[in-house]
Amino acid sequence: xxxxxxxxxxxxxxxxxxxxxxxxxxxxxxxxxxxxxxxxxxxxxxxxxxxxxxxxxxxxxxxxxxxxxxxxxxxxxxxxxxxxxxxxxxxxxxxxxxxxxxxxxxxxxxxxxxxxxxxxxxxxxxxxxxxxxxxxxxx
Amino acid sequence: xxxxxxxxxxxxxxxxxxxxxxxxxxxxxxxxxxxxxxxxxxxxxxxxxxxxxxxxxxxxxxxxxxxxxxxxxxxxxxxxxxxxxxxxxxxxxxxxxxxxxxxxxxxxxxxxxxxxxxxxxxxxxxxxxxxxxxxxxxxxxxxxxxxxxxxxxxxxxxxxxxxxxxxxxxxxxx
Numbered sequence: 001x002x003x004x005x006x007x008x009x010x011x012x013x014x015x016x017x018x019x020x021x022x023x024x025x026x027x028x029x030x031x032x033x034x035x036x037x038x039x040x041x042x043x044x045x046x047x048x049x050x051x052x053x054x055x056x057x058x059x060x061x062x063x064x065x066x067x068x069x070x071x072x073x074x075x076x077x078x079x080x081x082x083x084x085x086x087x088x089x090x091x092x093x094x095x096x097x098x099x100x101x102x103x104x105x106x107x108x109x110x111x112x113x114x115x116x117x118x119x120x121x122x123x124x125x126x127x128x129x130x131x132x133x134x135x136x137x138x139x
Numbered sequence: 140x141x142x143x144x145x146x147x148x149x150x151x152x153x154x155x156x157x158x159x160x161x162x163x164x165x166x167x168x169x170x171x172x173x174x175x176x177x178x179x180x181x182x183x184x185x186x187x188x189x190x191x192x193x194x195x196x197x198x199x200x201x202x203x204x205x206x207x208x209x210x211x212x213x214x215x216x217x218x219x220x221x222x223x224x225x226x227x228x229x230x231x232x233x234x235x236x237x238x239x240x241x242x243x244x245x246x247x248x249x250x251x252x253x254x255x256x257x258x259x260x261x262x263x264x265x266x267x268x269x270x271x272x273x274x275x276x277x278x279x280x281x282x283x284x285x286x287x288x289x290x291x292x293x294x295x296x297x298x299x300x301x302x303x304x305x306x307x308x309x310x311x312x313x
Contacts (some may be wrong), residue, residue, distance in 0.1 A: 018204060050206040094205075095215060095224035097255050100312050104207035110215065110222050117203040117217060 006088045010111070011065075012118055014079040015046050016057045021111065021118040024083055028066045033076070036064040042073045049075070049126050050104055067123055075126065084113050091120065173267040176292070177246060178299055179259040181234050185299040186259075187292065192304045194247045194254075196262050211311070213258050218247065225256040231307065233283040250305040253312070268292060273301060286310070 010021035036043055043064055047057040064074035093109045094102065109120045175190025202214035202225055213227040225245055229236050237243070237260055245256040276288035277298065287310075290301035 018206065047206075052206045053204065092222045095222060095255065096253050097226070097308065097311050098205060098208055098212055098215065098224045101209045101212060102205065102207045103209070107205060107207060110203075112217060112220075117201075117215065117222070119203075119205060 008086045008088065008091070010084050010086045010113070010118070010120075012081040012084055012113065013063075013077045014081065015059070015077060016052055016054060019081070019113075019116055019118045020046075020077075020121045021084070021086075021113070022065070022121045022123050026067055026123045028068045028071060030080060031064050031066060031074070033062055033064060036074055041066065041071075043076050044073065044126075046075055046077045050106055050121075065123070075123065086111050086113070172270045174270060174273070175265060176268050176299075176301065177265050178263045178294075179244075179246065180261050180263060181228055181232070181259060182237060184232075184234060185263070185297050186228075187299050187301050188246070188248060188257075188304050189301075190265060192248050192250050194249055196244055196246050197256075199243050199245055199258070202258075216245065216256055218256070223247070223254055223256050225258050226307075226311075227258055229258075231283065232287070233281060248304055250308050253308045255308070266294075268294075276300065 009024040011024050011027055012019055012021045014020070031039075031041075033043075041064065045057075059076065059078040061079045062076050063078075063080050065077055066074045091109050091111050093099065094107070106121050106123075106125050107119050108122050111118050111120060176187040177190055177193045177196075178185060178187045180186070197218070200216050200218075202216055204214045205212070208214070211227050211230040213225040215222050216225055228234070243258055243260050244262050245258055246262065248255055248257050273290040273292055276285065276291050277300075278285075280288055280300070284300060287302050287306050288300045289303045289306075292299040292301065
């Protein structure tokens with residue numbers, strides 16, 4: 001019988017003012033852009049994988065998330081916050097109307113952390129995306 | 140006519156009279172059948188939803204945008220611990236988006252077990268309207284409004300379009 005741990009450790013970051021959370025079990029490490037470039041890691045911008053309404057997304061504190069089992073590529077996220085433990089009972093699915101119409105399968109649900117909405121992202125569902133660029137880094 | 144017969148007749152006539160009273164009350168009830176409607180505006184347009192579909196009206200809380208959501212879903216909100224979607228009727232009914240950021244209200248709506256917030260510019264009134272005051276929808280509406288309009292009410296020189304919430308939800312889910 002498979003035991004499902006009732007607690008999730010959520011790595012929270014922010015892109016364009018929206019908070020996202022990902023399961024730390026999917027993440028190997030967090031590195032800066034220069035390191036990623038030096039080590040020849042191919043990178044994808046987070047906002048190119050999840051269609052944002054805004055065209056121009058400014059990254060203030062970009063970091064590269066390296067996923068377990070996929071060390072040669074990384075996802076550029078912005079403004080890493082912290083790791084928060086979340087009980088499974090705190091997680092809510094997307095509202096029915098949104099679940100039926102959302103144009104990506106990466107956002108799976110949401111959770112409230114410190115009175116703020118955090119969208120749950122499944123990084124495993126993002127890795128098949130093709131590499132893109134186009135984000136800007138705030139100087 | 141003996142006394143017993145007289146008594147029955149009187150009872151019968153009184154029962155008959157009571158039946159007639161009940162019937163006329165029922166006729167009156169049918170004639171005055173009322174519907175509660177929640178009247179709101181989107182820009183210059185006035186609309187309403189049946190009152191039984193609207194659970195509460197809340198001042199606009201912080202709406203979290205969800206990337207990948209269609210334009211007619213404004214975002215999601217936290218209502219006492221429950222996460223609900225917020226519909227943007229401007230987009231769904233092909234109306235111009237509001238130019239000023241007036242805040243607006245969110246009406247929490249429910250139909251067929253589906254719940255969602257609906258962003259409106261202003262909630263004007265909650266009224267009891269006689270069924271007979273509800274006319275068929277105007278043929279001059281645009282296609283998007285026509286798709287969801289189920290009636291028209293004329294009130295204080297304003298046309299108010301009655302929208303079919305179940306129809307809106309079912310269109311989105313399909």
